[in-house]
Amino acid sequence: MVTQAILIPLLPLISFTMIIFFGKKLGTKSALIAIAASVGSCLLSASVVLPVILNHGTALHASLTWLMINGKPIEFGILVDPLSSVMLFVVTFVGSLIVIYSVGYMHNDPRFSRFFAYLSLFLFSMLGLVLSSTLVQMYFFWELVGLCSYFLIGFWFEKYEAAQAGRKAFITNRIGDVGFFLGIALFFYTTGTIRFIDITPEFMHPYANTAVLTFATILLFCGAIGKSAQVPLHVWLPDAMEGPTPVSALIHAATMVVAGVFMVARLWPVLETFPNASQTIAVVGTTTAFLGAFFAITQFDIKKVLAYSTISQLGFMITALGVGGMGAGTFHLMTHAFFKALLFLGAGSIIHGTGTQDMREMGGLRKAMPNTFWPLCIATIAIAGVPPLSGFWSKDEILTSAYLGNHRVIFWILMITAMMTSFYMFRLLFLTFAGKTRGHIHAHESPAVMTLPLAVLAIGSVLIGLPGSPFMGHWFQHFLEPHAAVHMDTFVMIMSVASATIGFIIAFICYFVKTDLPQHLAGQFWMFYDASRNKLWFDEIYNSTFIHAFKWISRISFRFDSNVIDRTVNEIGRKTVLTSRIKRWIDQYIVDGLVNFVGFSAQVSSGLLRMIQTGFVQNYLLFMVVGLLVMLLVAVK
Amino acid sequence: MTLFQFLATTAFYAAMLGILIAAALCVTVRNLFHSAVFLAFTLIGIAMLYFFLQAEFIAAMQILLYVGAIMTLIVFAVMLTSRMGNPAVPQSFKNKKIVFLPLGLVGFILISAILKTPWETSEPQTAVNAVTLGKALMNQYVFPFEVVSLVLLVALIGAIVIARSE
Amino acid sequence: MHIPIDHILVFTSILFLIGLYGALSRRNAVGILISIEIMLNAVNVNFIAFSRSFASSPESGQIFVMFAIVLAAATAAVGLAIVLNIYRNQKTIYTDEIHLLKW
Numbered sequence: 001m002v003t004q005a006i007l008i009p010l011l012p013l014i015s016f017t018m019i020i021f022f023g024k025k026l027g028t029k030s031a032l033i034a035i036a037a038s039v040g041s042c043l044l045s046a047s048v049v050l051p052v053i054l055n056h057g058t059a060l061h062a063s064l065t066w067l068m069i070n071g072k073p074i075e076f077g078i079l080v081d082p083l084s085s086v087m088l089f090v091v092t093f094v095g096s097l098i099v100i101y102s103v104g105y106m107h108n109d110p111r112f113s114r115f116f117a118y119l120s121l122f123l124f125s126m127l128g129l130v131l132s133s134t135l136v137q138m139y140f141f142w143e144l145v146g147l148c149s150y151f152l153i154g155f156w157f158e159k160y161e162a163a164q165a166g167r168k169a170f171i172t173n174r175i176g177d178v179g180f181f182l183g184i185a186l187f188f189y190t191t192g193t194i195r196f197i198d199i200t201p202e203f204m205h206p207y208a209n210t211a212v213l214t215f216a217t218i219l220l221f222c223g224a225i226g227k228s229a230q231v232p233l234h235v236w237l238p239d240a241m242e243g244p245t246p247v248s249a250l251i252h253a254a255t256m257v258v259a260g261v262f263m264v265a266r267l268w269p270v271l272e273t274f275p276n277a278s279q280t281i282a283v284v285g286t287t288t289a290f291l292g293a294f295f296a297i298t299q300f301d302i303k304k305v306l307a308y309s310t311i312s313q314l315g316f317m318i319t320a321l322g323v324g325g326m327g328a329g330t331f332h333l334m335t336h337a338f339f340k341a342l343l344f345l346g347a348g349s350i351i352h353g354t355g356t357q358d359m360r361e362m363g364g365l366r367k368a369m370p371n372t373f374w375p376l377c378i379a380t381i382a383i384a385g386v387p388p389l390s391g392f393w394s395k396d397e398i399l400t401s402a403y404l405g406n407h408r409v410i411f412w413i414l415m416i417t418a419m420m421t422s423f424y425m426f427r428l429l430f431l432t433f434a435g436k437t438r439g440h441i442h443a444h445e446s447p448a449v450m451t452l453p454l455a456v457l458a459i460g461s462v463l464i465g466l467p468g469s470p471f472m473g474h475w476f477q478h479f480l481e482p483h484a485a486v487h488m489d490t491f492v493m494i495m496s497v498a499s500a501t502i503g504f505i506i507a508f509i510c511y512f513v514k515t516d517l518p519q520h521l522a523g524q525f526w527m528f529y530d531a532s533r534n535k536l537w538f539d540e541i542y543n544s545t546f547i548h549a550f551k552w553i554s555r556i557s558f559r560f561d562s563n564v565i566d567r568t569v570n571e572i573g574r575k576t577v578l579t580s581r582i583k584r585w586i587d588q589y590i591v592d593g594l595v596n597f598v599g600f601s602a603q604v605s606s607g608l609l610r611m612i613q614t615g616f617v618q619n620y621l622l623f624m625v626v627g628l629l630v631m632l633l634v635a636v637k
Numbered sequence: 638m639t640l641f642q643f644l645a646t647t648a649f650y651a652a653m654l655g656i657l658i659a660a661a662l663c664v665t666v667r668n669l670f671h672s673a674v675f676l677a678f679t680l681i682g683i684a685m686l687y688f689f690l691q692a693e694f695i696a697a698m699q700i701l702l703y704v705g706a707i708m709t710l711i712v713f714a715v716m717l718t719s720r721m722g723n724p725a726v727p728q729s730f731k732n733k734k735i736v737f738l739p740l741g742l743v744g745f746i747l748i749s750a751i752l753k754t755p756w757e758t759s760e761p762q763t764a765v766n767a768v769t770l771g772k773a774l775m776n777q778y779v780f781p782f783e784v785v786s787l788v789l790l791v792a793l794i795g796a797i798v799i800a801r802s803e
Numbered sequence: 804m805h806i807p808i809d810h811i812l813v814f815t816s817i818l819f820l821i822g823l824y825g826a827l828s829r830r831n832a833v834g835i836l837i838s839i840e841i842m843l844n845a846v847n848v849n850f851i852a853f854s855r856s857f858a859s860s861p862e863s864g865q866i867f868v869m870f871a872i873v874l875a876a877a878t879a880a881v882g883l884a885i886v887l888n889i890y891r892n893q894k895t896i897y898t899d900e901i902h903l904l905k906w
Contacts, residue, residue: 274787438836615902616898616899616902618826618827618828618898619899620828621826621827622735622739622827624735625736625740625743625823625827626739628743629739629742629743629746632743632746632747632750633746636746636750641868646806649806653810653811653814656818657817657818657821660818660822660841661821661823663837663841664821664822664824664825664828664829664834664837664838664841665825665837669831669833669834672834672837674835676837676840676841676891678868679844680840680844683844683847683848683902686848686851687848690811690848690851690852690855691855692851692854692855692868695847695851695868695869695872698869698872699847699872702872702873702876703828703840703844703872703873703875703876706876707840707875707876707879710879710880710883711833711836711837711840711879711883714833714836714883714886714887715833717887717890718833718886718887718890718896724819735805735891736827736828737824739886740820740823740824740827743820743852744816744817744820746822746878747816748813748816748817751809751812751813751824752809752813754809755808756808756809756856758808758856759856759857761865762883763861764864765854765861765862769862770862770865770869771864773863773866774866777881778866779814781866783871784897785870785874787875789873789876790879790882791877792876792877793880795881796880796881796883796884797884798877798887799840799881799882799884799885799887799888800883801883802891
């Protein structure tokens, strides 16, 4: 069992390694490797998840101690419990479909094989994150997932906006991750453990009133704010649409952005213990849900609409976790993965078929692209929350949790948000597929390799809600939370259906019947229109404050570096030259002088000694006289 | 001191002076002939000295051998190499001044040593004349006498051998 | 007459040095021989002076001088024979020009 669990992330890693090294030679065959790896992981996940379902609980926990701090171990391991099983299913299933879809979408790209390498690396990172048994390990894969996101967003890096978007995503994520890491450190310091298996309600109970841990929980949540695009760190997600659409589908809709939700769900016992923290989380989530929907209603880029929709739905999930519905939040995560992936892949199909992303140029595509239209239609109905499709069940669960938890304000805001959701989604549908084509586009249907995943996901969007519905006795929620009770409130259900219907009607009127009404309304409520269109100027405010300040700091640092440090280096260089010049002088005059002197003295002495033997008799006689003189001197003295 | 003694002493000193002058001229003149002549004068003067020093036999020998034979020899040699005795060509070296220093020093030391030594002279008991010399030669110094004659023989033969023309 | 011995000794020293000077400074080989004769003569005078002044064995000095003269003659003979030979071979008797054995 451990082998199978380890292989789940390992297969995509092997696929990544192979494609990275042999991609040029393999060419289009690298896609097959990636597909094989992801489908293999899917099948292995099924085999691993089965025991969990049968046991109604944790099936596998295996770990290795990496290091010890203060006598407490930091471990790396594998944890397969109900929550990670859900994630395994979602990631591998939806992931495989998207990998297959990418074969068609990235068909003519010059860096075809590298895309699949990155996709494989991402699957490895995400699966590693899902199977993590400790917070530290999760953080490790968290960062890795962020790195893959950077690679994939900036895949077409020749385009300036794409490179910028990748950088923005990574940096914004990192800001959240600072809080995440501090939270981990604080948590470890206070409780002495970071293993998920240790974090149970009984374990957390003694710490119930510690302010430190409340603060630590909020810090941990900061990671989710960054990764799951909550307000105020949501600004990277719309820009991330610069990446190829399969990337948007996989990472920024179905899997990576929900890592934050997954992490908060993992820390469920912690949230139960600290009501202040969960309150904060709920508020953040609700704000995000509302603002996301608010921005989505005026966007014209099809992918931007879906991006803000994702932000809004993530807000729903986080709110669910904040108000006490862990099962509801996770349920919505699963259903959202299906219909949001479907929406993105469908948008990708439209972009592939029409060549444009601007909805103002689209229209009347229903006839030209029927294989894309019907799945998208199903997805829109699902996300709007129309029963009996999956979206309804999950969204209803969230609303019920809010309502029954006495969070009235949150409940009504979510209700309005649900209405807005229905509105902008049907707006998208009508603008794209209904009426007559406005722009000069020639639409053609996408190939089967792209439309077949759409069909599969559409079936999934319909059926995936059933495990959590009353038709199956709320099996899903009981699977995740064996001890919690599941309630269904009639009032909430009726309100939920009503809001979806109202949204549909408004969209129908604006975009199907009276098509000049939107401009009229935009003119009337121009303040709201501008605020929505400009995303409440979040990017502009950040730019003029934080970014501006950091650029100033970096400019000063650069000047310091070039003046002080480079000057120091130059001075050292100059001193070295000076030293070498001195040494040259020493070498030339002193050393060479000594050597020359030795030769010179040899010459002189030999010259002197030479005179002893001149071959000249009278010189010898003179030397004899001198010798005589010496003897006389000696004798006389 | 009688007049005779006075004259004798003066003559002795004059002879010494003459010898010195002659010797000095002998070594400095350029012409080799003149040098030979001055050598002759020197030798004759020394013979005179011998007479004053009561060594008559030696004086006679000096004149006979030195002035008679050796001078002849030297004159012959000078004449045979007469082209070389040309006064136009310098007979001594250009930087001969350098020898003055050691010579001067040696001389100074010698003369000062001589003058400082307290010589204890005494008159000889017996006179020396040919008879005593002959007796000494035959009795005491017979061996050197024979050896010297051998040396003369060898020198004679050697000179002939060396100097004969091929 | 009584001449103090040191005068004679001084005289012979000077004569000897004159001869030595000549031996050192003469270029001509015959000239050197002449100077050597002077030196030998000075030494002879020295011997005679000593033999006259000291009582023991006065004839030994004179015997010695005899031998000295004889040997001087032999020396002169052989020396001049050599000089003649050299003159015949090298056509020169200047000592500084005779340097066959010099490197």
